[in-house]
Amino acid sequence: MFKRFAGWMLASPATLVVALFLVLPVSLTIATTFGDQSGLFAPYLDFLDSGFRRTVLWRTLEVSLATTAISLVLGFLTAYVVSKAPGRLKSILIIAAVFPLLTGVVVRSFAWLIILGRNGILNNFLIGIGVTDEPFSMLYTEGSVIIAMVYLFTPLMILTVIGVLENIPEDLLQASASLGATPAATFRQVVFPLAVPGLIVGSVLVFTGSFTSYATPQLLGGERQMMMGTLMYQAAMVNFDWVSASTIAAIMVVITVSVVLAMTRIARRLNPMTT
Amino acid sequence: MKSQTPRALIAFAALVYVLLVGPLIIVIGAALSDTTYLTFPPQGLTLRWFENIFEISAFRRTIVTSLELAFLATGLALLIGIPAAYALNRYRVRLPSWLSTVFVLPILVPEIVLGFSLLKSVAVGASLPIFLSLLIGHTLLVLPYCVRVISASLASFDFSIEEAAISLGSPPAKTFFTIVLPNVRSGVIAAFILAFITSINDVSTSLFLTGPGISTLPIQILAHVEQFFDPTIASVSVLLMFLTVGVMAVVERTLGLTFLTK
Numbered sequence: 001m002f003k004r005f006a007g008w009m010l011a012s013p014a015t016l017v018v019a020l021f022l023v024l025p026v027s028l029t030i031a032t033t034f035g036d037q038s039g040l041f042a043p044y045l046d047f048l049d050s051g052f053r054r055t056v057l058w059r060t061l062e063v064s065l066a067t068t069a070i071s072l073v074l075g076f077l078t079a080y081v082v083s084k085a086p087g088r089l090k091s092i093l094i095i096a097a098v099f100p101l102l103t104g105v106v107v108r109s110f111a112w113l114i115i116l117g118r119n120g121i122l123n124n125f126l127i128g129i130g131v132t133d134e135p136f137s138m139l140y141t142e143g144s145v146i147i148a149m150v151y152l153f154t155p156l157m158i159l160t161v162i163g164v165l166e167n168i169p170e171d172l173l174q175a176s177a178s179l180g181a182t183p184a185a186t187f188r189q190v191v192f193p194l195a196v197p198g199l200i201v202g203s204v205l206v207f208t209g210s211f212t213s214y215a216t217p218q219l220l221g222g223e224r225q226m227m228m229g230t231l232m233y234q235a236a237m238v239n240f241d242w243v244s245a246s247t248i249a250a251i252m253v254v255i256t257v258s259v260v261l262a263m264t265r266i267a268r269r270l271n272p273m274t275t
Numbered sequence: 276m277k278s279q280t281p282r283a284l285i286a287f288a289a290l291v292y293v294l295l296v297g298p299l300i301i302v303i304g305a306a307l308s309d310t311t312y313l314t315f316p317p318q319g320l321t322l323r324w325f326e327n328i329f330e331i332s333a334f335r336r337t338i339v340t341s342l343e344l345a346f347l348a349t350g351l352a353l354l355i356g357i358p359a360a361y362a363l364n365r366y367r368v369r370l371p372s373w374l375s376t377v378f379v380l381p382i383l384v385p386e387i388v389l390g391f392s393l394l395k396s397v398a399v400g401a402s403l404p405i406f407l408s409l410l411i412g413h414t415l416l417v418l419p420y421c422v423r424v425i426s427a428s429l430a431s432f433d434f435s436i437e438e439a440a441i442s443l444g445s446p447p448a449k450t451f452f453t454i455v456l457p458n459v460r461s462g463v464i465a466a467f468i469l470a471f472i473t474s475i476n477d478v479s480t481s482l483f484l485t486g487p488g489i490s491t492l493p494i495q496i497l498a499h500v501e502q503f504f505d506p507t508i509a510s511v512s513v514l515l516m517f518l519t520v521g522v523m524a525v526v527e528r529t530l531g532l533t534f535l536t537k
Contacts, residue, residue: 007366011374014359014418018377021411026384074291081288086281093292095523100295102519104476106493107512110500114305114313114509121301121315123290146423185281193413212385215478215497229387233482236391246395248387256385 030250032243042249053231059253060227063217064210067149068203074150075157076199080191083165094162097155109216110230112148113139116220135243140222148220153206160205165191166200190239193270200267210254228252253274299516306509313504323512334511340406344491345474348413349421349467356421357463362457363422364429378422381415389415392484405486406496412480417470424469428462429455440517464529466520475518 047053082093102106115121123135137143168191176186192243214229221227226234227251228248236245301315309319328334356378363375380533381389392411398408430453440450482493490498498500500508 007370010358010366010372014422015354015374015377017355017414018380019420021391021397022381022384022415025337025396026388028396029388029392032350049436071386073364078291081284095527096292097521098298099523100299102472102476102523103299103516104493104519105478106476107302107495107515108298110496110512111302111510113500113504114301114315115298117504118310119314130527151298152292154291166322192461194420208385211477212387214387214482218497219500220417231480232387236394241288242395245391249385249391252385253388260383 007185026249026253027167027248030253033077033247038135044242044251047247048250056060056074056226057229059142059225060211060229062228063146063149064207065151066208068148068152068207070146071157071206072199072203074193076161078154079158079161079165081189082135083162086141094159097158097162101155102157104213105213108152109148109219112144112151112178112220116144116147139210139220140224142221142225145217145221145225145227148216149210152213152216153209156205156209157202160202161195161198164195164201196270197267200263204260204263206257211256211259212252276502278496297460302509302512303516306505306506306513308509311505313506315508317516324506325514327507328511328514331507333490333495333499334492334507337492339465340409340489341475341492344406344409344413347410347473348474349470350416351410351414352421353467354464356418356466357425357456360410360422360425360429361451363426364432365497366432370431375426378419380419387482388478390480390483398486405484408484409489409491410531412484413474413477416477416480417473420469420473421466423460424466425459428459428465432458438503459527468526470523472519475515 034040039045080099080118084095113120117123118135118137118139120138121137126132127135157172172190173186176190177183181189212229213227214233217225217227217230218233221230228251232245232248232252235241235248297370304315304317305313306324307320307322308314308317309321310317314346328338357379362370393408393412397403399407403411419487437450437454440454441447445453476493477491478493478497481494485491485494492515496511498509
């Protein structure tokens, strides 16, 4: 008798907490965006009707895609080198990637304020070597947001991809080499295809992370380069327009969940062994 | 014989690492500068910006709040997360398969959406006090780490050892604490640390739940940066980095950091 319910009893407090404080509130938030008197999808049509908000949505997609693409290249190549590194060096390199990841978004975004500011390091350097007399305004541009985001997410990509590369059996690489494949051919035909599921997981993490971020666009993009997260905060806490904020929240949920579902499906199809 | 990694690729990876670590060194340099504005390389060395952190009462208060929150939220998440992780492994056949998905939901739902939804329903709807709302938010935020990391270490635990103890007359609860828990200790430590760091650094969820008089350190840092651009923030950042180093040293001692890539 006890055994039949023991599992449920032990799992129920955590399940209840998630149901009561996550599923219910988020569902309610999304529910409030429907069934307006002026039509079922009124808040969404309203959102898309505003040129400004459309720009913010496109900018967020653009920044997130650019961030994902750049950190994918940086992360994959770096992870490949790290996975080949000898034992002791490899642990140091992994620690060096974990450290920024544990350091927090605010601190890491703040670092780029010091670097890209008008009196920042980069401007001082450029003036020092005589490239320019006037400091460039690099902050509060889409570029500065992308740079900081790439900085934020590349360690995550490196660690995700190392995990996958480490799982590729050494035998496979030796087999490929003994059959006469050059290292480059082994990389293209063995390593890369086996790493694809890891690259997909990494890309999903980076894309959803950038798409829903707040601190980085706030610090490096300011009012001028608003993204979905900063727009939502402004709607909720500055304009007290909770319907708008809920609509933005719902759009974010729909986009991130679809990306996660689509990509995990693709990853599963490419490699039936990962479940 | 290992295959050779091309030189150009090694140089590329080295450059990426310089770019990863460089900005953090710049923050440390800026924190030590004797100027009232942020600059690097530092102009003269001073520790007064570190003293300044503790002189600004807003920072003192938010540091205390953030630590309290991180300890309480992590403790609560472990309290409900360990039994859940245990149930998911021990009674897997008796539980529906979707149950484990429940504990992935807090990762799947954007943090910023969680924060806003909690504001609407818990902070305003149920008019709970600010600290309690923050605690609920942070507990949810860190729960997935607790359940998943501990689940991963329970997956390699042989439950027949537990059954042997019970069949020899040890009460189930006592068996859990003397047999099961010590075997997954490293998983619990890892979960604690990941959860603690996640809570201390959280911005997106706390953003909506902080209120008059109660804020967390990262939110306070954001607010401070927008008003003053002085090295105090750099020195707070350095303090947070030291905290991270300390935590990483503990992980390295107990588990070896490479577990993070597994």
